[in-house]
Amino acid sequence: MNAIAFADVSRRYGDVLAVDGLDLTVEAGRTVALLGPNGAGKSTSINMLLGLLRPTRGRIEVFGHSPDEAVARGEVGAMLQSGELIPELTVRELVAFVRRLYPSPLGLDEVLEMADLTGLAGRRAAKLSGGQTQRVRFALAIAGAPRLLVLDEPTAAMDVESRLRFWEAMRSYAEGGRTVLFATHYLQEADENSDRVIVVAGGRVVADGTAAEIKAGAGGHTVRFTLGGQAAAGLEALPGVSAVEISAGTATLRTADPDATVAALYRGTTLEVRDLRIDGADLEDAFLSLVQESR
Numbered sequence: 001m002n003a004i005a006f007a008d009v010s011r012r013y014g015d016v017l018a019v020d021g022l023d024l025t026v027e028a029g030r031t032v033a034l035l036g037p038n039g040a041g042k043s044t045s046i047n048m049l050l051g052l053l054r055p056t057r058g059r060i061e062v063f064g065h066s067p068d069e070a071v072a073r074g075e076v077g078a079m080l081q082s083g084e085l086i087p088e089l090t091v092r093e094l095v096a097f098v099r100r101l102y103p104s105p106l107g108l109d110e111v112l113e114m115a116d117l118t119g120l121a122g123r124r125a126a127k128l129s130g131g132q133t134q135r136v137r138f139a140l141a142i143a144g145a146p147r148l149l150v151l152d153e154p155t156a157a158m159d160v161e162s163r164l165r166f167w168e169a170m171r172s173y174a175e176g177g178r179t180v181l182f183a184t185h186y187l188q189e190a191d192e193n194s195d196r197v198i199v200v201a202g203g204r205v206v207a208d209g210t211a212a213e214i215k216a217g218a219g220g221h222t223v224r225f226t227l228g229g230q231a232a233a234g235l236e237a238l239p240g241v242s243a244v245e246i247s248a249g250t251a252t253l254r255t256a257d258p259d260a261t262v263a264a265l266y267r268g269t270t271l272e273v274r275d276l277r278i279d280g281a282d283l284e285d286a287f288l289s290l291v292q293e294s295r
């Protein structure tokens with residue numbers, strides 16, 4: 001069962017093609033990160049998924065229905081990038097109000113507890129700090145116990161500790177088969193809190209897989225050594241190597257298997273290898289190289 005299906009979805013704003021032929025499906029029960037730089041089309045995609053914005057082309061389904069139907073059935077909860085709380089209501093009143101809009105909501109105290117708001121329940125929305133406001137917005141998103149939870153940059157304005165607690169709450173909400181889609185440009189957040197990362201840039205999917213697969217696909221590791229004036233022929237053929245760059249007497253090999261590459265470099269070539277260095281590409285490198293390649 002797919003929670004989300006985008007079939008050849010595009011969205012244009014005048015001259016800007018914000019989303020360009022997006023094809024993707026998300027199985028129910030998954031937690032998926034939509035990772036991309038500013039302007040990649042994350043919010044546009046999310047707003048279309050929620051039925052707030054119409055695609056210029058293509059079709060979107062949420063649990064087999066149109067986004068409007070899925071939302072009307074109470075199957076979707078969302079935390080958007082913008083949106084004000086009603087300033088004169090208390091946190092408890094806001095959550096109580098929103099949960100009554102859904103057919104089978106979570107308990108009021110349960111929601112407050114999950115969003116770490118029990119101690120702030122009596123405070124008026126107008127008096128909340130930025131990070132506290134984000135927690136209330138999370139509470140409103142989960143109040144109806146939606147099967148699909150959609151979060152657009154949920155940790156913006158949160159400090160380090162709030163972030164950690166937030167992701168804990170999100171993971172516990174996702175347990176038991178709920179589906180979560182969140183947008184972020186924090187690579188580490190995507191890596192640590194999702195089981196699938198979809199990298200978007202320029203309105204298109206440029207990579208899709210687990211964080212580990214994305215790292216491997218972007219070259220994984222680099223093996224670097226001083227080549228001096230020696231001829232470099234044959235380096236491309238070493239095991240694991242996907243690219244070779246020679247510059248100022250230094251050879252840089254991108255490899256998915258640095259152990260095998262280095263073993264073969266010593267045993268299988270007659271090169272004199274000096275100043276050998278192996279670096280692991282982290283998700284940040286992988287992400288940047290993917291986004292740059294797509295330009």
Ligand SMILES: Nc1ncnc2c1ncn2[C@@H]1O[C@H](COP(=O)(O)OP(=O)(O)OP(=O)(O)O)[C@@H](O)[C@H]1O
Pocket residue numbers: 013016017018036037038039040041042043044045081185
């Ligand atoms: N209402 C609008 N009118 C015109 N252009 C828009 C509008 N909304 C978004 N865009 C453009 O569409 C593109 C995608 O924007 P979108 O907000 O979806 O990106 P994003 O990935 O959410 O970025 P961010 O990380 O900054 O939130 C951008 O080039 C943006 O300038």
Ligand SMILES: [Mg+2]
Pocket residue numbers: 042043044081152
């Ligand atoms: Mg956005």
